[in-house]
Amino acid sequence: MRVTRPPLVVRLSALVLLIAATAVASVPASSAPASVAPVRPSALALGHGGVLYVADDARHQILAMTPSGRFHVVAGTGTAGYSGDGGPAVRARLTHPAGMAVLGDGGLVFADDSDNRVRVVLPDGRIKTLAGDGRFGWVQSGTRARQAHLGSPAAVAVGPDGLLYIALSGANEIVRLDHDGSLARIAGSSRDGGINGIGGPALAASPSGPNGLAFDGQGDMYIAGFNAKALLMIDRKGLMRYPGGNRRGFYPRGDGGIVSGPSGRVFAIDTQRVLTLNPEGEHPVADFARLHSDSMRTFLPDGIAVGRDGSIYVDTFRGNGWASRSLIAVIRPDRSIRVLWRGP
Secondary structure, eight states, X not given: OOOOSSOOHHHHHHHHHHHTOOOOOOOOGGGOOOOBOOSSEEEEEEOGGGXXXXXXXXXXXXXXXXXXXXXEEEEOOSSOSOBOTTSBGGGSBOSSEEEEEEOTTSOXXXXXXXXXXXXXXXXXXXXXXXXXXXXXXXXXXXXXXXXXXXXXEEEEEEXXXXXXXXXXXXXXXXXXXXXXXXXXXXXXXXXXXXXXXXXXXXXXOBOSSEEXXXXXXXXXXXXXXXXXXXXXXXXXXXXXXXXXXXXXXXXXXXXXXXXXXXGGXXXXXXXTEEEEEETTEEEXXXXXXXXXXXXXXXXXXXXXXXXXXXXXXXXXXXXXXXXXXXXXXXXXXXXXXXXXXXXX
16 A cells, blocks of 8 residues: 555545535524533544544534533534434434544544444535445445445544545454545455454455554554554555564554644554554653543543644543543643543
C-alpha cells in the first residue's frame, strides 16, 4: 500500500459530496436541540474553530463541545436505530457511534458501529451513508460501498492519498473507500479473529479486532488491535509488521484510540498512558497513573484527539474499568492537564 504526501482531504470531500448527492432541503435553524451533557463519552475528534466532537455510546448521539464548554447534539435523536439519511443529522437514528474523522470542508465522517455503516454529517447538517448496507459481513474488493456488508466499523481515518480508510473490528479487516465509490480490502485475510501474516503483504495478513487507525507523515498506517491487545502497522512497502519489530502488550481501550497529530506524529492510548508512535517503536507522552490527583490516577482514557498546537484531548466515563469519574481533559503542550468537563 503506497501512498503519497501531502494529505489531499479535498479529494475525499469531493467523493463524499458525490456519494451524498441526493437533493434535500437544508437544515432549518429550529432543528438545533438544547444543550445536553455526555453520558458515556468514547471517541473524540477535533473540528474547526476548536469544537471537540464526542461520540456518546450510551446516548447513541454525537455531541459537540464548544470552546465555552457547552455541549449540543450534532447527530442522533438519542434512540438507537438507523434512519434519517438525506435529512437533518439531529433527526437521524444512530446505534453506538464510534471513531470519527473531520474532513477539510468541515464534514464529520463516523463509524455507525452497530448499524454496520459509515456515515457523514455534511457541513450543512445533513447526514448521509457512505458505506454499508446494514448487514454484518466481509468485504469483497470492488463492491459498491453502500451495497457492502461491513463487520462492525469501529474507526475511520483519512489517508495521505485523500481517501477514507475504515477499520472493521468484527470482520478483522481494513478497507478503503476508492474514488469510484467502491471498497477495496487493504488487510484481513482471516475470519478466525487472530493476528496472522506478520512480515508479509498486508492484503494476505490480518489484524485482530482493529479499533483504531492513523497515518504518520511518511504514509505508514498504524492499527490498534483490541482483541489481541497488539499494535500493528502497514508500512510504505505494503507489509504488515509490528512497530519496532517485536510484538508487545498494547491495550487500546476505545474505538478511535489512535490519531494522527501535527508534524506527522501518531498518538495512541495504551491503558493509562498516551504515546507517540513511529516505525521504530513508541515514546511516552503522559502517564495518568503517576499523577497526584485522585481523579486522574483513575483516569482510563478511551478517545483521543490532537490539536494543531499539540494539545491532546482525552476522555473516560465512570465504570470504564476502574475509572471513578466521567471526564474530558486536555494535555497542553507544556504537559499540564486541565479538566474540561467532569461528569457524575
